[in-house]
Amino acid sequence: MRLLMIGDIVGTPGQSALYDHLPRLKRGYHPDLIVVNGENAADGRGITRSIAREMMGSGVDCITLGNHAWDKREVFDFIDDEPRILRPANYPEGTPGRGFARISSRQGELAVISLMGRSFLSSVDCPFRRADSLLKQLKPGTPVFVDFHAETTSEKQALAWYLQGRVSAVVGTHTHVQTADERILPQGTAYLSDVGMTGPYDGVLGMDRDLVVKKFLTQLPVRFEVSQGRTQLNGVVIDIQPSTGKAKRIERVRIDDDQPWFE
Amino acid sequence: MRLLMIGDIVGTPGQSALYDHLPRLKRGYHPDLIVVNGENAADGRGITRSIAREMMGSGVDCITLGNHAWDKREVFDFIDDEPRILRPANYPEGTPGRGFARISSRQGELAVISLMGRSFLSSVDCPFRRADSLLKQLKPGTPVFVDFHAETTSEKQALAWYLQGRVSAVVGTHTHVQTADERILPQGTAYLSDVGMTGPYDGVLGMDRDLVVKKFLTQLPVRFEVSQGRTQLNGVVIDIQPSTGKAKRIERVRIDDDQPWFE
């Protein structure tokens, strides 16, 4: 079972990059399942129903979100109706939407779990214990993919070691920068601290760089806007043994002007 | 001018990895200058004079530090005497040591600047303005390397864009995870969000993973210890035009059991 995960889509540049590259990625990798983090798809903040539908229509099987899940208010109108749009599962009980899905593919079923870290983020429930309780619902050996939306490398690595051997992959999102530490942990869990973002190539995390620099220089409130111009796509491809849920291979994908895609 | 930068050395495993691989790295890359971040060299916290001397003796030209610079109290006894051991330059006036050095090599002089971010770190002086004032002391076109010790990808990218065209390279440290976003910015500044660490391969940021997991699970105070077992080394090689200070090439270096070094 081959999974393609693509990191945080930022604004219309991110959407364009996704739709530009997706056909090539499908031809090149033949993924059985595609998961995309969409928390910044609408103007860099949140997601709308029409953006989500268009993504699903292009072949995306599951959309994960993060701390920006709620930035477009209309998300509250549709998130309960969309079993394949996931907000972090460790928001407190009663939160709209869900953080867990089972997606079927020609290679069998994949469980997808969205979790959020707490270091320098919101005071949500413990992601370690939420993972435990979700995994109890699954037969051992089920392929499981975890999108861990977190700020610090320590919380990400800690969760991966905590879950190793129990899930197929832990892949981080949120920092918008792809890390180079992809590996298969000894008990068969694929790991990458952050998959990176998909959107503007010359901004700061996808936002206009002059505005972000201004914010750091002045410490005044600055309203960020999505950067324009050329784009990048960041993703990861993970091969999972469907019968055991063990990861066999993890490969980073990075496409930009400095590293163009060749077919 | 070829610069080899190696990321945060963690404890004795980190020192061993450094001394194991340094001869190979010298044979493979022929660097003109070697910079190493040593803030975690002593038991994961700080650095001692004897560790620093041993590093210098092995061919390291400059040691940079970060928020952990001060963890071993003896640093206050020797940092004023060591012009090539740098703590972040944007600590307030009157701080022992310095954050700026000029290192000579057979390819000419390289200025090295250590800076620290403020997002989720200490309330030091503005790193952007400190960089400005240090650069004023240099002739335009001088090769300049900046170690930006910071937590967030936004502050790191913002500083790189702010300094682009004025310094040869901005390389991040502190997260202990190498990022995969190396590039040459349009005006000739090499950039990498984080170079990663050098030390234990199976810990969390180099510390014993069971202790770190325990901390996240219990939220109680836990005293971390350096992890044992196999190691990794993370670095970056940057080629700089000595006459213009422009970066021409940036290449990540990662050595561990999954990616062994072949000569």
Added chain:
Amino acid sequence: MRLLMIGDIVGTPGQSALYDHLPRLKRGYHPDLIVVNGENAADGRGITRSIAREMMGSGVDCITLGNHAWDKREVFDFIDDEPRILRPANYPEGTPGRGFARISSRQGELAVISLMGRSFLSSVDCPFRRADSLLKQLKPGTPVFVDFHAETTSEKQALAWYLQGRVSAVVGTHTHVQTADERILPQGTAYLSDVGMTGPYDGVLGMDRDLVVKKFLTQLPVRFEVSQGRTQLNGVVIDIQPSTGKAKRIERVRIDDDQPWFE
């Protein structure tokens, strides 16, 4: 039922102030129950068994703790044996000790709940929900006192309004500064954002002021020590209707050289 609550005892100066003033306070107020926050009793960090026993021996009925509960490692040896020493109840399941006690007095039983805030503190469980679940164990109308150990005034006020009418009093601790906002909320819950600390009068939160100033000025690690010299005591007296659990009166107590105690 009259409750006397005394805020964070800091070091030996705090213990001295407690034992100096307690006889006078008993004579002056005739409290039925005495609760003391002891998280800083041992050198400003944590508490020992012998300090706790001495407090109990002097007439203290219940000791509450906070984020510093765990600073003296020996706490793990005795906290499970001491039903009247409370650490915050919203530490995760499995944490040693307990956060809830029922203390009997000549005016009937008082339930004491220790909770901790999450804003700028640890990622413990939701204090609002933990309060809900603890209150479910109690007959409506039971007198209940809540020590809410938290940093921000917003989290403290929010919890008080959330619990108003369901508990007799919400009194904050942790900032070490007594607030002047004592009141009875409309549905009969007494409230004070912070009761303040008991210990050195001329330090910063009880610690040596030169060391704390040095920390802010240098941003370097500084080991704080308990301040010496004259002392202060901060507390609050709350009268509760035993049959309904409603608070009838709240009065702040502050004793120091500028506001000496007159009998």
Added chain:
Amino acid sequence: MRLLMIGDIVGTPGQSALYDHLPRLKRGYHPDLIVVNGENAADGRGITRSIAREMMGSGVDCITLGNHAWDKREVFDFIDDEPRILRPANYPEGTPGRGFARISSRQGELAVISLMGRSFLSSVDCPFRRADSLLKQLKPGTPVFVDFHAETTSEKQALAWYLQGRVSAVVGTHTHVQTADERILPQGTAYLSDVGMTGPYDGVLGMDRDLVVKKFLTQLPVRFEVSQGRTQLNGVVIDIQPSTGKAKRIERVRIDDDQPWFE
């Protein structure tokens, strides 16, 4: 010289409370100078020119601000023209407005300094050093009032001890809760950790309490609105020896339904 300082005006309820009570306060205290913190005057966020003018017209001599100074964008249009509207002086060089004023009264001149803390707030310049440099511009013995807008009690107390004997008073703002620790430090500096706010009496820091509770419970984005209903006013009266700048007396002022004002 008698100074009346009134804490953060929140929304129209805060403005109403100010205008209701100001005549009584003038009759009762005969202040020579009135300083008001206005950072939340406009809907709880920021200030407008017309609100500022109305305050000035009612007898306010100086308006201080804080982290919310910039929330209404029009502040950038008028702050440079208003020498008696102060934003924190330790915003970086180049920030619109100023943080220092000299206000004349029938008892002589008072220097007013606005400063902001950095703990859990923005990365502005060091407030301790900014105070030093501003004080250098003044003749020793000049009466000086400092509004220190900060979150933590430790930073507030540290600044007060740092400046004691050099300024007449350090009064904190920002937490919106009045503290009960008013005192004259040994070298003649009046101190109060926080003066508290002026506005709704039954909200959370002046905002609608149900919305704030919802935020803590759900951890979702919630747009706060100013609370309605009855109000409170919090202030402090400080008497200063005009010839020496020493404070002689400090008295808290608190007016609400539980503590009405009697003439």
